[in-house]
Amino acid sequence: MSQPQRSYHDVKIGDALGPEEMFLSKDQVRAYARTTGMWVPRFTDDEGARKEGLPGMITPGNMSLALLSKLVTDWIGGSNAKLVRVGTTYRQPVLPDHIVVLQGFVTHTNDTERTAEMDIWIENEDTERLVIGTATVQFGK
Amino acid sequence: MVDYDPNLIGRVFEVTDPVPVTAQMVTEFCEATGESGPLYTDEAAAKRGPYGTIVAPPSYAITFRNGRQFFEHIPRFGRQGFDAGKDVEFVAPIRPGDTITLSSHVKEIYEKTGRTGSMVFVVVRSTLKNQNDEIVAHVDHRFMNRP
Amino acid sequence: MSTILDLHSHSEASEDSRAPLEAYLNWLKLRQTERPVNGIVLTEHRQFNRIADYRALEDKFSIIVLKASEVETDYGHMLVFGVTDEMTRRFDFSNVHLPAQEVIDEIAHMGGVVIPCHPGRPNVGLFEHYSSKPSLENVVAVEVINGGSRKGEDERSLQLAERFGYHEIGGSDSHLVSLIGLCATRFEGNVRTVEELVTQLKGGAYQPVDFRPRRKPVQPAIAVEVK
Numbered sequence: 285m286s287q288p289q290r291s292y293h294d295v296k297i298g299d300a301l302g303p304e305e306m307f308l309s310k311d312q313v314r315a316y317a318r319t320t321g322m323w324v325p326r327f328t329d330d331e332g333a334r335k336e337g338l339p340g341m342i343t344p345g346n347m348s349l350a351l352l353s354k355l356v357t358d359w360i361g362g363s364n365a366k367l368v369r370v371g372t373t374y375r376q377p378v379l380p381d382h383i384v385v386l387q388g389f390v391t392h393t394n395d396t397e398r399t400a401e402m403d404i405w406i407e408n409e410d411t412e413r414l415v416i417g418t419a420t421v422q423f424g425k
Numbered sequence: 426m427v428d429y430d431p432n433l434i435g436r437v438f439e440v441t442d443p444v445p446v447t448a449q450m451v452t453e454f455c456e457a458t459g460e461s462g463p464l465y466t467d468e469a470a471a472k473r474g475p476y477g478t479i480v481a482p483p484s485y486a487i488t489f490r491n492g493r494q495f496f497e498h499i500p501r502f503g504r505q506g507f508d509a510g511k512d513v514e515f516v517a518p519i520r521p522g523d524t525i526t527l528s529s530h531v532k533e534i535y536e537k538t539g540r541t542g543s544m545v546f547v548v549v550r551s552t553l554k555n556q557n558d559e560i561v562a563h564v565d566h567r568f569m570n571r572p
Numbered sequence: 573m574s575t576i577l578d579l580h581s582h583s584e585a586s587e588d589s590r591a592p593l594e595a596y597l598n599w600l601k602l603r604q605t606e607r608p609v610n611g612i613v614l615t616e617h618r619q620f621n622r623i624a625d626y627r628a629l630e631d632k633f634s635i636i637v638l639k640a641s642e643v644e645t646d647y648g649h650m651l652v653f654g655v656t657d658e659m660t661r662r663f664d665f666s667n668v669h670l671p672a673q674e675v676i677d678e679i680a681h682m683g684g685v686v687i688p689c690h691p692g693r694p695n696v697g698l699f700e701h702y703s704s705k706p707s708l709e710n711v712v713a714v715e716v717i718n719g720g721s722r723k724g725e726d727e728r729s730l731q732l733a734e735r736f737g738y739h740e741i742g743g744s745d746s747h748l749v750s751l752i753g754l755c756a757t758r759f760e761g762n763v764r765t766v767e768e769l770v771t772q773l774k775g776g777a778y779q780p781v782d783f784r785p786r787r788k789p790v791q792p793a794i795a796v797e798v799k
Contacts, residue, residue, distance in 0.1 A: 367516050370512075
């Protein structure tokens with residue numbers, strides 16, 4: 285599949301990232317936990333997570349950040365640009381075995397620095413924002 | 426108001442042992458996050474790309490952990506809480522074959538109230554460097570404690 | 573002539589917001605048709621920036637920008653409008669356990685007005701505190717539409733307002749640029765200054781407005797797993 289190609293001048297405030305709907309499975313969360321050394325009950329086992337007062341196993345915040353970073357790097361695609369900053373706030377647990385929607389908007393640009401700032405977030409099936417954040421993309425000359 | 430030793434702020438309390446990055450680790454990370462971008466997964470395409478080689482996706486930078494002593498040094502306020510969020514500055518790509526170290530310090534401590542009650546936030550800044558002593562990322566971790 | 577203001581928003585001065593003020597105003601200009609907001613009120617967490625002057629930005633974008641604060645009390649979070657030096661000398665806005673009744677009464681005496689925000693929210697909303705503590709005196713209004721509310725929270729806020737006869741306001745509680753102005757308050761009168769805002773809030777001739785698009789929640793039955 286060809287990747288998007290855009291220059292700094294193609295970017296407009298209001299441009300959308302996504303929305304991307306995905307089924308975030310428990311298996312995928314466990315794979316992330318295993319591969320990143322986070323194999324602890326809250327991220328791998330419903331019963332273990334409940335003992336910590338959680339509703340069931342939850343998605344690691346780091347994984348949410350990774351998914352949102354991917355939303356941005358997919359948007360960058362083959363452009364002469366790179367992701368230089370991501371910030372996230374985890375507002376609610378992201379429960380696996382549910383559909384989540386990842387999306388964002390370009391909110392402002394800086395002509396001197398050739399950067400684009402964007403809002404990015406993860407929503408649940410009830411359109412509640414579970415993770416919110418921003419990202420900065422730096423375009424080359 | 427939350428009580429803590431102000432000398433904690435800014436003092437570097439830990440530098441971790443170097444952690445190697447392998448191609449296998451990058452591949453597994455990409456699989457776990459559904460990452461298929463050619464810079465991270467396709468050797469031939471990555472060779473033609475800006476870095477000349479496969480690199481780890483940017484968010485790989487936050488998978489590096491502080492050492493065992495980390496939690497002995499950062500202040501705790503009551504019950505263990507959660508990761509409340511991160512701010513990550515990606516400075517340079519991480520490549521298979523790199524070794525990465527972290528140095529960390531407490532950047533800020535503040536208190537607020539929210540849906541789950543009173544919370545104390547401890548912000549720890551980690552700086553990641555590779556084997557060439559080049560900074561690859563800065564990560565601000567916000568830890569939420571419940572007093 | 574009516575005025576629509578987003579009464580609850582946070583710029584990057586609040587530690588959990590990432591929104592520069594200018595980006596907020598630019599976004600409102602772009603989205604003017606869907607969010608016909610005349611201005612915003614910055615209600616930064618636990619602080620008040622006395623010296624910030626936004627008149628140049630107001631002129632650039634023709635959007636009103638007013639300053640206020642969101643403080644934390646023993647009855648939950650509250651918005652303080654009409655903040656003066658006298659108020660910030662009397663109350664440490666960074667204290668997360670301010671005495672709510674004193675805050676409401678003394679700030680009113682000093683010429684301001686205090687409005688509980690997101691009252692339907694657990695722990696930091698008035699609704700829950702009223703279930704175990706005496707209700708507060710002299711509450712003028714509460715925020716019944718909050719852009720950051722979860723399911724059921726605004727409904728509880730509305731119940732509270734109706735039970736106690738409080739006037740009702742709306743605000744986005746925005747911490748991201750793209751969320752500004754989605755919820756707001758329509759005033760029957762003209763509001764261009766903080767003094768006019770305080771007068772109008774005490775008067776009661778306003779109602780909350782909701783500009784959020786009505787989106788259908790995702791249907792789980794049509795999920796396709798992404799490998």
